[in-house]
Amino acid sequence: MIIFYFFVAAVLLNVVWVVAKYNSLITLRNVVTNGWKQIDVQLKRRHDLIPNLVNTVRGQMQFEQETLEKVIQARIAAVSAKGVADAAAKEDVLSSALTKLFALVENYPTLRSNENVQQLQEELTSTENKISFARQFYNDIATKFNIAQQLFPTNTIASMFNFKTAELFEIKIDAERQVPTVDLSLNKK
Amino acid sequence: MTAIIVILYITVLALMGFAIDVLLLGLPNDEVPLPVMTILTFGTATGLAIRGLYSGWIAVLKSTGAVAANPKDPLQKQLLDVVEEMKIAAGLPMPKVYVIHDYDFNALTMGSDPQHCAMAVTDSLLKETTREELQGVIAHEMSHIRNYDIRLMTIIASLVGEVVLISDTLTGRLKGRIESSVNCSTGGGWIFMIPLYIIIWLIGVVIVPVILKVMAMGVSRNREYLADASGAELTRNPASLASALRKIGCDRIPTFSIKRGTAHICIVDPTGSGFNDKEGWIAEVFGTHPPLLKRIRNLEAMAYRIRPQLPYAPPTPN
Numbered sequence: 001m002i003i004f005y006f007f008v009a010a011v012l013l014n015v016v017w018v019v020a021k022y023n024s025l026i027t028l029r030n031v032v033t034n035g036w037k038q039i040d041v042q043l044k045r046r047h048d049l050i051p052n053l054v055n056t057v058r059g060q061m062q063f064e065q066e067t068l069e070k071v072i073q074a075r076i077a078a079v080s081a082k083g084v085a086d087a088a089a090k091e092d093v094l095s096s097a098l099t100k101l102f103a104l105v106e107n108y109p110t111l112r113s114n115e116n117v118q119q120l121q122e123e124l125t126s127t128e129n130k131i132s133f134a135r136q137f138y139n140d141i142a143t144k145f146n147i148a149q150q151l152f153p154t155n156t157i158a159s160m161f162n163f164k165t166a167e168l169f170e171i172k173i174d175a176e177r178q179v180p181t182v183d184l185s186l187n188k189k
Numbered sequence: 190m191t192a193i194i195v196i197l198y199i200t201v202l203a204l205m206g207f208a209i210d211v212l213l214l215g216l217p218n219d220e221v222p223l224p225v226m227t228i229l230t231f232g233t234a235t236g237l238a239i240r241g242l243y244s245g246w247i248a249v250l251k252s253t254g255a256v257a258a259n260p261k262d263p264l265q266k267q268l269l270d271v272v273e274e275m276k277i278a279a280g281l282p283m284p285k286v287y288v289i290h291d292y293d294f295n296a297l298t299m300g301s302d303p304q305h306c307a308m309a310v311t312d313s314l315l316k317e318t319t320r321e322e323l324q325g326v327i328a329h330e331m332s333h334i335r336n337y338d339i340r341l342m343t344i345i346a347s348l349v350g351e352v353v354l355i356s357d358t359l360t361g362r363l364k365g366r367i368e369s370s371v372n373c374s375t376g377g378g379w380i381f382m383i384p385l386y387i388i389i390w391l392i393g394v395v396i397v398p399v400i401l402k403v404m405a406m407g408v409s410r411n412r413e414y415l416a417d418a419s420g421a422e423l424t425r426n427p428a429s430l431a432s433a434l435r436k437i438g439c440d441r442i443p444t445f446s447i448k449r450g451t452a453h454i455c456i457v458d459p460t461g462s463g464f465n466d467k468e469g470w471i472a473e474v475f476g477t478h479p480p481l482l483k484r485i486r487n488l489e490a491m492a493y494r495i496r497p498q499l500p501y502a503p504p505t506p507n
Contacts, residue, residue, distance in 0.1 A: 031280075038277070119263065125320075126270035133278040136425070141280065 021154050025163055028145040032166045035138035039169070042131040053123055057116045067104050071097045135169045142166040250299065255287035255309045264315045271324050272308065275331045278423045284308045284334065288315070294437040298330040300339045308334075318433055325420060325430030332419030338412045410479045417484055421491055431488035438481045 074094040081087035146165045149158040171177055258265045269286055276283050284300070287309040294314040300306025308330050315323070333339055421427035490497045 035280070042277070115263075119266075122263065122267060122270065126274065129270075129274045130277055133274050137278050137280050 017153075018157055021157060022161060025145075025148060025154070025158060025161070028141070028148055029163065029166075032138070032142050032145050035134075035141045039131065039134045039138055042127070042134045046127045046131060050124065050127065053120055057120050060116055064104065067097075067101055071101050074098075139168050142168050250287065250307055250309065253289050253297075253309065255289045255307075258286040258288050264312075267320060268310060268315055268323065268327075271320065271327050272331075275324065275327050275423060278328075279331050279335050281331065281335060284331075286310075288312050294318075296326050296330055298333050298339055299342070300334070302337070302340060303334050306334050306339055314437070318436060321426065321429040322433035322436065324424055325426065325433045328420035328423040329416050329430060330420075331423060332416040333412070336412065336415060336419060338416065341412075342409065413479050414484070414487065417488060418491070421488065427488045427491040428494065431485050431492065434481060434485050434488070438485070 071094070074090070074097040078087065078090040078094045081090045148154060149163050149165060258269055260266045260269055265288060268288070272286050273283060281303045284298070284303075285307040287307060289295075289309050289311045291311040292313050294311055294317065296308070296310045296314060298306065298308045308327070310323075310326070314326070318326070333342075417427075417430065420430055424430075486495065489495050
């Protein structure tokens with residue numbers, strides 16, 4: 001009789017263990033899928049944010065550049081004016097261009113191209129970091145899942161319930177492994 | 190670990206309540222009177238523990254004068270970006286980020302679980318560290334959240350504070366009791382109560398806070414090493430935290446914004462005393478943080494810059 005009870009207890013314990021391990025493998029598999037999709041979240045953010053940000057900064061820089069260029073041209077014209085009426089007309093043009101420049105300087109007390117470019121830099125760095133950390137997290141959690149599947153007692157039930165090892169994130173294009181060249185010289189087109 | 194501490198705390202306080210019941214109501218013989226004090230202290234202890242867990246950290250945060258991080262300021266925007274990167278690497282939700290105005294470098298984190306937590310950094314730390322070093326510090330704090338250290342530390346901070354409060358109240362009450370016994374002299378027997386009073390006072394005022402503090406210290410130090418290592422696992426760059434700790438260690442100014450009771454949740458000891466840097470066994474038992482040099486050496490060993498360190502080896506001249 002006692003033997004029968006032991007047998008029942010052993011079977012029950014086994015069932016409990018199988019259920020617990022199966023549930024933990026399911027949880028890990030879902031976290032791995034989630035991790036993979038989180039990379040896509042960051043990629044989409046990069047895709048949506050960066051082109052708009054670059055255009056905004058370029059637009060602002062161009063606006064400042066155009067205003068400054070108009071002032072320079074007006075000044076050159078005024079300096080090379082011949083005759084009083086001509087000089088007066090060209091000085092008027094210069095004054096109005098300068099007024100536009102002063103308005104610009106008043107509205108943006110520090111000419112902000114530098115600040116905008118710095119903010120853009122920070123956003124670019126942060127976006128790329130987020131993508132790479134999302135990939136790192138995916139690799140970490142996929143490794144954890146693979147280890148959990150392959151350790152000894154659990155591997156007996158893992159194949160039974162069709163758990164497959166997760167693929168780690170890997171670079172497929174060899175060119176991405178090369179060191180990028182950084183060329184800051186100003187003479188290239 | 191949190192469960193052990195909370196159970197210990199509630200048990201000790203309930204026992205103290207029981208002892209008071211015995212004094213006030215006599216030992217139960219035939220009729221058992223309602224143990225009022227035991228129920229009261231048990232209920233209070235449980236209530237305080239729950240409150241300490243869920244809202245204690247908000248009070249502590251306010252006491253440091255922390256201000257929510259402002260995304261318009263470039264350095265604070267960088268801080269917010271770094272915290273977001275680390276939360277992606279750790280797979281956790283985003284904590285609330287605060288900045289404390291202080292001339293000392295420090296960072297701290299508190300809360301009850303990853304969904305309800307906050308992180309604070311002093312503004313001089315933001316100014317002086319590079320982005321990589323800041324990332325190392327934030328990774329260390331994020332690991333505290335990931336390992337649920339914050340829950341443990343927050344509960345200890347609030348419980349220790351409340352035990353002190355309770356034991357003060359009890360000694361006040363007990364002193365009054367002794368005086369009234371002397372005045373009334375209602376009969377024999379009261380003189381045997383005095384050693385009991387002293388024992389209860391001893392337990393309540395001296396031993397329990399000390400026990401809790403020692404447990405907090407021991408746990409806190411090992412958790413700091415663990416948080417260093419987990420932070421390095423998040424950034425894969427232990428050298429960045431090592432150089433951040435070097436910068437932090439160079440200044441000896443105490444962090445004035447952070448009060449004594451909350452010392453053990455910061456990244457380095459905010460009191461500015463050299464106590465934590467000694468490597469003997471007293472510092473091992475009573476210090477809140479491990480010696481800074483040892484932490485830096487461990488991190489640099491992780492980064493393969495120096496040889497791996499044995500746990501109790503004497504410091505080698507580099």
